Amino acid sequence: MFTEERQERILKLLREQGKVYVKELSKAFQVTEDCIRKDLKTLENGGHLKRTYGGAILSQEYPLERDVIDRRNYHLDKKKVIAKKAVGLIHSNETIFLDISTTNIQLAKLLAQSKMKIFVVTNMIDILQILAKNPLITAIGTGGMMYQTVNGFMGATAIEAIRQYSFERAFIGSCGIDMTDLSVTTLGPEDGLTKKAAIENSRHSYVMMEREKFYFNESYKFTHLDDVHGIITDENPDSTIIKTLESAGVHLY
Structure with missing residues (x-):
């Protein structure tokens, strides 16, 4: 050969x-x-x-640090699959948190089309604009330091706002899983600590990510899979990873 x-x-x-x-x-x-x-x-x-x-x-087909505007249409079909699974977990009269995530943009679109009466807190401006179209949804922005690359708020002020709420569910974006210790990663502490605050103030929290992110991890570990309810993905990873997740008690949606 x-x-x-x-x-x-x-x-x-x-x-x-x-x-x-x-x-x-x-x-x-x-x-x-x-x-x-x-x-x-x-x-x-x-x-x-x-x-x-x-x-x-x-290899990643695009650098994760690219602006959120550039990432909105990347793997759009997969993000829609994940969003459809996520919306099925949400019930009327719940208070939920939607993290900065292009997948959560798709989830927000489904919520805006629904007839559910819900209370949504988010630190992403795109999501606020989408949810504003539905009068049944009360949408609250965290405020805080504005980061143009993600069109949202991160840092101390956003974290303080998040901590004022008790969420039934939080839907959290990720840059990948470190399978050596089952930690969930993102690009830096500002984003990571903001995500961590939402998880700590939620009864149920879910990591939203495409299948390929089981094979990548970024520099900042913001939580462990023990601390989340499960992972919502478009397609299951390979059998080796599934066995590792099952052994750790991690639920795949």
């Missing part, structure tokens, strides 16, 4: 599984582990994957 053909097959496996392991690839292609490591390095240099300890994961 030529090197290029082997690397194409590695990428195919990555797209199907989300993650590959050096030992398994070595056995599958009947080449040395060093040979596989060279393949992974070549593919990483080409921007196709990100090497991890013992293997590799798919």
Whole structure:
């Protein structure tokens, strides 16, 4: 098998599984582990994957730090699937929190079209504008330090506002899960501490994320999966991750 053909097959496996392991690839292609490591390095240099300890994961198709305006239509079909699952958990007369998240924008659209009478607190301006269209919904913005890149509020003032409420449910965005310790991650402390406050003040909290984010993690760990009710995703991850989540008692929606 030529090197290029082997690397194409590695990428195919990555797209199907989300993650590959050096030992398994070595056995599958009947080449040395060093040979596989060279393949992974070549593919990483080409921007196709990100090497991890013992293997590799798919490279992100866009940098997570891009403005929320740029991310609204990214994986839109998957976000709509997640939002549809989430809206099914919400009942009339509940007080809920919607975090800064492009998936929560889709959830807000479904709520705005519903006939539920609910009270919504959010730190995202897009969500406030959407919910304002439905007179049955009472929408409250947290206020606080405005961050243009996410079109929302984060930091001490937003956190203080969040702590004044008791939420039945909180729907929290994520940049990925660190599967080594089952922590939920985001880009920085301002966002992370704001999310953490919402989780701490909610009876039920849910992490909203696409399947691919099981294979990524960012720099700031803001909560642990023990502290959330479950993960709402568009599609289940591979069996290895599912077993890990089941062992930890994490519910997948």
